[in-house]
Amino acid sequence: MIQTEIKSLEDALHESILLAKHKQTAQMLSITDTIDKIDPITFFNHAKEMQGERVFWTSPFDQFYLVGVGEAFALSAHASLKRFEQIEQKWKQMLSEVIMFNPHQVAGTGPIAMGGFSFDPSKQRTALWKDFETSQFRIPAYLLTIEKGKYYLTINLVVCPEDHPQQLLYEIETNKQLLLNRTTPLANGPTIKTKHEIEPLKWKEMVSKATEEIKNGYADKIVLAREMQVTFERKTDVAPILDNLIKTQTNSYVFAFENSQSCFLGATPERLVRVHDQQLLSTCLAGTAPRGDTREEDEQIGLELLNDVKNREEHEFVVQMIHEAISSSCEDIQVPNQPVLYPLKNLQHLYTPVKAVLKREYTIIDIVKRLHPTPALGGLPREKSLAFIRENELLDRGWYGAPIGWFDPHQNGEFAVAIRSALINGKKASLFAGCGVVKESEPEAEYQETNIKFTPMLSVLGGAS
Numbered sequence: 001m002i003q004t005e006i007k008s009l010e011d012a013l014h015e016s017i018l019l020a021k022h023k024q025t026a027q028m029l030s031i032t033d034t035i036d037k038i039d040p041i042t043f044f045n046h047a048k049e050m051q052g053e054r055v056f057w058t059s060p061f062d063q064f065y066l067v068g069v070g071e072a073f074a075l076s077a078h079a080s081l082k083r084f085e086q087i088e089q090k091w092k093q094m095l096s097e098v099i100m101f102n103p104h105q106v107a108g109t110g111p112i113a114m115g116g117f118s119f120d121p122s123k124q125r126t127a128l129w130k131d132f133e134t135s136q137f138r139i140p141a142y143l144l145t146i147e148k149g150k151y152y153l154t155i156n157l158v159v160c161p162e163d164h165p166q167q168l169l170y171e172i173e174t175n176k177q178l179l180l181n182r183t184t185p186l187a188n189g190p191t192i193k194t195k196h197e198i199e200p201l202k203w204k205e206m207v208s209k210a211t212e213e214i215k216n217g218y219a220d221k222i223v224l225a226r227e228m229q230v231t232f233e234r235k236t237d238v239a240p241i242l243d244n245l246i247k248t249q250t251n252s253y254v255f256a257f258e259n260s261q262s263c264f265l266g267a268t269p270e271r272l273v274r275v276h277d278q279q280l281l282s283t284c285l286a287g288t289a290p291r292g293d294t295r296e297e298d299e300q301i302g303l304e305l306l307n308d309v310k311n312r313e314e315h316e317f318v319v320q321m322i323h324e325a326i327s328s329s330c331e332d333i334q335v336p337n338q339p340v341l342y343p344l345k346n347l348q349h350l351y352t353p354v355k356a357v358l359k360r361e362y363t364i365i366d367i368v369k370r371l372h373p374t375p376a377l378g379g380l381p382r383e384k385s386l387a388f389i390r391e392n393e394l395l396d397r398g399w400y401g402a403p404i405g406w407f408d409p410h411q412n413g414e415f416a417v418a419i420r421s422a423l424i425n426g427k428k429a430s431l432f433a434g435c436g437v438v439k440e441s442e443p444e445a446e447y448q449e450t451n452i453k454f455t456p457m458l459s460v461l462g463g464a465s
């Protein structure tokens, strides 16, 4: 990694092309500067006119946004074996070769990697997720970062020995104009034409089977998910959906990842892990109840949730596992001994935050590897619950329920668990929702719980009834 003082874009291009000529190979370059204020959804919307797929991330807790377009560099791991290590290794290799011009040193600027993993690389893949790899990160060509009210644009590109600085400069200026200096109105949000739940009866039978297995001592908890397929009147536009998610799901991360004709997006309340300056945060989120119609009713439901044996059990398995999973790589681990309520628009959860200090020799990817899947999405014990899911679930989870997020060259990053999500493809979409099955689970109650978990996405897709 070579780091230099501030340069004009033209000088940076000159220097990188010279280096590429000298080495007789392509050279990656990353240049970051501040820009004027721009709405992140506007930027995302404009990016549609450009070549390249878009990615979107916002964390509601610190008004932090990342919006990327195009792909300067890709990191992927094909085999399921050691996929986290492969991503890390390719990332380190890339970082050792990139030239960075970034005077700001703000988390989430520069050549950052945005992407995710599939839930279970050992599960048989279907055509549904054909556009997505099982481990896939993208260093966007153009990246908007909004942090603490400041706006940054990073341009990442790979130059070749035969490139011309003036030509590249012209292309970049044209794209910047397109992204930053236009006023294109947002299209209307979609309207759902048809809704189809996949095999609800079979799903309930599977919940009964899991409950029986748990009672027989096979496992303590198994998380089971299902799919709802919807169709739209017209081909969907993602920007108004994201806009709506940000406005309606205020306690959730909002994310989108485009790949070819598909877009995976959602509004998840579940942080997997965040690392900033070695400070680590993780979240135990499991145990669910609806919101009440009045304040009193809401408080009553919340109180019952806090004291409900079945939901507390679902939750406790997650707390124990996350604590154990980070114990060897962290110091000063703090875990409250009681959960609190985490209210969302359509439902409420039991929530226990976990704080720790990440030891210097570990990275966020090491932690993702240890945590995924937590018993909030897999179960306990991990391998047994995964085996049950693999064998019985009527669904290709793809990236649903798996880590999605970003990391930067300075060991900062954040991953959420991709729930409350949908995979959109033109005029159709698949929505996903799951729930933690324990020995007290009732199939009908779990079915209703998954129904409320569909509502955040259903309502922004124009189909809540």
Ligand SMILES: C=C(O[C@@H]1C=C(C(=O)O)C=C[C@H]1O)C(=O)O
Residues within 6 Å of the ligand: 223, 225, 270, 285, 286, 287, 288, 314, 349, 376, 377, 419, 420, 432, 433, 434, 435, 436, 437, 453
């Ligand atoms: C699996 C999902 O959510 C998970 C399951 C929960 C539960 O069963 O109580 C609660 C939060 C999440 O950990 C989902 O939303 O699809």
Ligand SMILES: [Mg+2]
Residues within 6 Å of the ligand: 286, 287, 288, 314, 435, 436, 449
């Ligand atoms: Mg539950």
